[in-house]
Amino acid sequence: MPKIKIENDMYDKVKKFAEVAGYASVEEFINHVLEKELSSVDESDSEDEIKKRLQGLGYLS
Amino acid sequence: MDLINSILNAVFGLVFMPFTGLQPYWAILCVSILTGVAMLFIFKATSDQGGIKRAKNLVKGHFLAIRLYKDDLGLMFETMKNIIVSNLLYMSKSLRPMLFLTIPMGIILVQLGTRYEYRPLHVGETTVISMRIEDPAVRLDEVEIELPDGLLLDMPPLRIESLRELNWRIRAEKAGSFELGFKRGEATVHKQLLVQEALTPVAAEIARSNIGVKLMNPSEASIPQAAFASVIGIDYPKRDLEVFGISMHWLVAFFVISLVAAFSLKGIVGVEV
Amino acid sequence: MRRNFCLTILTALVIFMFFDAQPALAYIGPGAGFAFLTSFLMLFASFFMAFVTMLTLPIRILFKSFKHRKAFANTKTNRVVILGLDGLEPTITERLLKEGKLPNLQQLKEQGAYSHLQTSYPALSPVAWSAFATGVNAGGHNIFDFLSRHKQSYLPELSSSKVGSSTRCLSLGQYEIPLGKPIVKFLRRSKSFWTILGQNGIFSHVLRVPITFPPEKFNGAMLSAMCAPDLWGTQGTFSLFTTDDSVDPIKEGGDTSIVSRQGNKVTGFIKGPENSIKKNKEQMKLPFVATIVSDDEAELQLGKQKITLKKNTYTDWVELKFKAGFGIKVQGIARFYLLDTKPHFRLYMTPINIDPETPALPISFPFFYSVYLSKLFGKYATLGLAEDTWSLNEGILNEEAFLEQAYLIHEEREKQFFHALEKTKRGFCAVVVDATDRIQHMFFRTLEDNHPANKGKETEKYKNVIEDMYIRMDGLVGRTMEKIGKDDIFIVMSDHGFKSFRRGINLNVWLKENGYLTLKEGVETTGEFFQGVDWPKTKAYAFGLAGIYLNVKGREKDGTVEKGAEYEQLKAELIEKLSGLTDPGNGDVAITEMYDAQKIYNGPYTNDGPDIISGYNEGYRISWNGATGVVDDVIFDDNTKAWSGDHCIDPKLVPGVIFANRKIEMGKPSLLDIAPTVLDLFGVQKPGYMRGRSIFVGDTNGAANVALPKVVADSKAPHEEVVEVSG
Known part of the structure; x- marks a missing residue:
């Protein structure tokens, strides 16, 4: 798993914010921020593939 | 016993026939592989395959427990106990097929042994022939050896009264299958002596009543019950077996080859061992 | 005599034991005495391994004792054992307690406590058990439903995990060899309390707790559950092999294979997963021949395996090996159930479960834990929702066959649980039982004479199925109690209750009819998953x-609703209009309350979930069409499927239950309180983001709670209605 370096003062800020916001860890916070940033370029799988994955889930027909 | 032996001799004679003239390792290679496969079938037919698989899985499972609970000494000891118990269970599952395997395996081992444990003399070699006489009525100096043409007595006979044993040292002058005669008055007993290069069954000992000797030397008939001698032995040289350029004892070769054969074929035969 | 072969053979054996270990390990050699060789070797190897392990033990203990100096230092208990009975309904439990039919739960209640347990919003297992695991609501753990929506395509995704193939591949002619493991992402956020326990040196066994696929790495052993896929990559697809070519293909959750019969031989093939190393990704196949022996029996030949099929009887798990090429095999397991041999041959096969002995995807932690359990107890179901509900819905299996399947799986689970319990000398042990949930889903109709799903189905015969199941679970509780020591805490709990599902609501149709959702021109009924919805003209x-999303600008791809005032106004409008919505079919209230997500959730993921959570009334649920995003003209319809009970309604109406062998001090315990409770019992400080508190007397974590801003709006409000604006 690749590791990324950030400045110490940034880390302190991030850590504080992560705690206040209710994240369980700094990594979780940073991941979430990046996911949100990248969500617009996140491609969806094909509909067939999606249907297949959900197939058999009792709650859905 | 002699009857059974002669039947088995005939059967194994047939098995070894194609290898006459070939290097000795060819025969042991083939017999070992065949044995491996045959044993797989016997094992499959006579064992509780499902039970063996379950028992083996238990052992393997407890094995994984060592890794899983590596930080807990208590669980470790518990695991050791489980491994022993499941191993015993596994072993008990092998008892039945083992019983079935004992007889054919013994026969094969004896038949191989008679060919590979010793080799016949080569021309120019000497050997010691020994005879044990248990009957106290027989005096050792009453017995004389009769050597056929091609064998020479190397030294005068040695009599060891304390062991009731007679020793003759003999030199082979030419190749052949010789019949040694031992005379005491009118009575004569015989023992075969082989001088040749080719692979052949060799009886290093024959006996009158010793079952062990009879079992282990099937290629020659026993000493008749009425005869004066108890056991006659020939100190044949040990056979050096080379398989793929490696010198080894025939038992090692047999086990390794049959093991590898059976191990690699067990999937094809579909047997759980 | 010196020429004794026997001795030589024996010596050779001994020599072999030490020098020829490898081939002998898997093979009891050819002959007498050799049968024991492998045992000796195994014994030798295991002692050797244990010896090495023990040699390094002092170092490890030293290291661990330094790292976890305080493990168990402040513990108030030896073990905490949680038996989760998914979906156990308080009203049924209480009735049976009263009737004296649940003696063990009664004893637990008298010895300690019994209470309702506030469930999650919405009251769905993935959401609820995630709250259990993390001690935070969906705003903190990011599981709002089984499904999450893709913001760009509006298509659904499984909310808890994502399986993708390795990104780097080696191209070789028709093959494409992946150069890495498949990527399996866990999407539940925050941190489970067993991870925190592990960090504090406390070992846990976590078996089949939902939303544990893929498994987390932690100091403990875990077996995955919901939503681990089957070998096809679906949530469970069964197969029907039939010679009847006039049969309608199965609509949902199953696959029909027409097989051919000649004389008494039936030939066909079992469909496997896609061949991921082939560029065309063709489905792998496993040919079979079934020989019909008599009206009630057939023999199935699968490669070398011969399996006896008896009519109306499940086979054991059968290994199915699919060959991908280059010696790569993908292995699954399935049970077969012979339905008929005449007039048509009909054979049912369960979904192909991932083989726990050679798992194609990670289904346990450590990875060999699933192997370990399989070696000890035999193969077992690994699929997340393992009980095949669709086969009963589709009428392929009858009620008896479904029940038998559910209980077969349950028995596997029980064995694993009791084993884990035995291995937990100290620490945490949890198991979640699914049979309770699945059996209630499929038999709830039998509790009501007028349930629409009873039409055309046998009802009287199965009236006691649910009660029998409760009694059976009480037996499990009793057997567990026998193993619980005086210093152990034992909790029996459910994540939500259960109610009847008589009528379905399709809210999208209501949204369309009220002008919030628009279909493309010319479209009257959409396909599944909103095919035909005119997104740029849709507001919600x-x-x-259970969720309603507003189509927000900048968030959804074709968002139309401006953040801020328009968003708030629209949300308030929808909540007002839908709360108290009545069913014109019978005049009943269909929706008791709609919940503003901002008010019920707190935590960093609140904005990623739905904007409104629906609180359906008892007897209602989202309709089958509604759940799959079909927009037609029907708002309300009868539910006629065997799946006749559900819990995805107003969470206030479906609390779970909690029994404990110790007094519960708290008035309204909630799922969110379990994590803080367990942490507190082991003397571990609860993290600041957890809002709950220990339910037992003498909570040391409780003090920390006082400082937290916690405003409960009113006494009727759900426990999670804790208002705090997240960052």
Whole structure:
């Protein structure tokens, strides 16, 4: 798993914010921020593939 | 016993026939592989395959427990106990097929042994022939050896009264299958002596009543019950077996080859061992 | 005599034991005495391994004792054992307690406590058990439903995990060899309390707790559950092999294979997963021949395996090996159930479960834990929702066959649980039982004479199925109690209750009819998953089992609603209009309350979930069409499927239960309180983001709670209605 370096003062800020916001860890916070940033370029799988994955889930027909 | 032996001799004679003239390792290679496969079938037919698989899985499972609970000494000891118990269970599952395997395996081992444990003399070699006489009525100096043409007595006979044993040292002058005669008055007993290069069954000992000797030397008939001698032995040289350029004892070769054969074929035969 | 072969053979054996270990390990050699060789070797190897392990033990203990100096230092208990009975309904439990039919739960209640347990919003297992695991609500753990929506395509995704193939591949002619493991992402956020326990040196066994696929790495052993896929990559697809070519293909959750019969031989093939190393990704196949022996029996030949099929009887798990090429095999397991041999040959096969002995995907932690359990107890179901509900819905299996399947799986689970319990000398042990949930889903209709799903189905015969199941679970509780020591805490709990599902609501149709959702021109009925919805003209859409999303600009791809005032106004409008919605079919209230997500959730993921959570009334649920995003003209319809009970309604109406062998001090315990409770019992400080508190007397974590801003709006409000604006 690749590791990324950030400045110490940034880390302190991030850590504080992560705690206040209710994240369980700094990594979780940073991941979430990046996911949100990248969500617009996140491609969806094909509909067939999606249907297949959900197939058999009792709650859905 | 002699009857059974002669039947088995005939059967194994047939098995070894194609290898006459070939290097000795060819025969042991083939017999070992065949044995491996045959044993797989016997094992499959006579064992509780499902039970063996379950028992083996238990052992393997407890094995994984060592890794899983590596930080807990208590669980470790518990695991050791489980491994022993499941191993015993596994072993008990092998008892039945083992019983079935004992007889054919013994026969094969004896038949191989008679060919590979010793080799016949080569021309120019000497050997010691020994005879044990248990009957106290027989005096050792009453017995004389009769050597056929091609064998020479190397030294005068040695009599060891304390062991009731007679020793003759003999030199082979030419190749052949010789019949040694031992005379005491009118009575004569015989023992075969082989001088040749080719692979052949060799009886290093024959006996009158010793079952062990009879079992282990099937290629020659026993000493008749009425005869004066108890056991006659020939100190044949040990056979050096080379398989793929490696010198080894025939038992090692047999086990390794049959093991590898059976191990690699067990999937094809579909047997759980 | 010196020429004794026997001795030589024996010596050779001994020599072999030490020098020829490898081939002998898997093979009891050819002959007498050799049968024991492998045992000796195994014994030798295991002692050797244990010896090495023990040699390094002092170092490890030293290291661990330094790292976890305080493990168990402040513990108030030896073990905490949680038996989760998914979906155990308080009203049924209480009735049976009263009737004296649940003696063990009664004893637990008298010895300690019994209470309702506030469930999650919405009251769905993935959401609820995630709250259990993390001690935070969906705003903190990011599981709002079974499904989450893709913001760009509006298509559904499984909310808890994502399986993708390795990104780097080696191209070789028709093959494409992946150069890495498949990527399996866990999407539940925050941190489970067993991870925190592990960090504090406390070992846990976590068996089949939902939303544990893929498994987390932690100091403990875990077996995955919901939503681990089957070998096809689906949530469970069964197969029907039939010679009847006039049969309608199965609509949902199953696959029909027409097989051919000549004389008494039936030939066909079992479909496997896609061949991921082939560029065309063709489905792998496993040919079979079934020989019909008599009207009630056939023999199935699968490669070398011969399996006896008896009519109306499950086979054991059968290994199915699919060959991908280059010696790569993908292995699954399935049970077969012979339905008929005449007039048509009909054979049912369960979904192909991932083989726990050679798992194609990670289904346990450590990875060999699933192997370990399989070696000890035999193969077992690994699929997340393992009980095949669709086969009963589709009428392929009858009620008896479904029940038998559910209980077969349950028995596997029980064995694993008791084993884990035995291995937990100290620490935490949890198991979640699914049979309770699945059996209630499929038999709830039998509790009501007028349930629409009873039409055309046998009802009287199965009236006691649910009660019998409760009694059976009480037996499990009793057997567990026998193993619980005086210093152990034992909790029996359910994540939500259960109610009847008589009528379905399709909120998207209501949204369309009220002008919030628009279909493309010329479209009267959409396909599944909103095919035909005119997104740039849509303001809101219902998605998943309980959520309504507003089509927000900058968030959704074709968003139309401005953040801020327009968003708030629209949300308030929808909540007002839908709360108290009545069913014109019978005049009943269909929706008791709609919940503003901003008010019920707190935590960093609140904005990623639905904007409104639906609180359906008892007897209602989202309709089958509604759940799959079909927009037609029907708002309300009868539910006629065997799946006749559900819990995805107003969470206030479906609390779970909690029994404990110790007094519960708290008035309204909630799922969110379990994590803080367990942490507290082991003397571990609860993290600041957890809002709950220990339910037992003498909570040391409780003090920390006082400082937290916690405003409960009113006494009727759900426990999670804790208002705090997240960052």
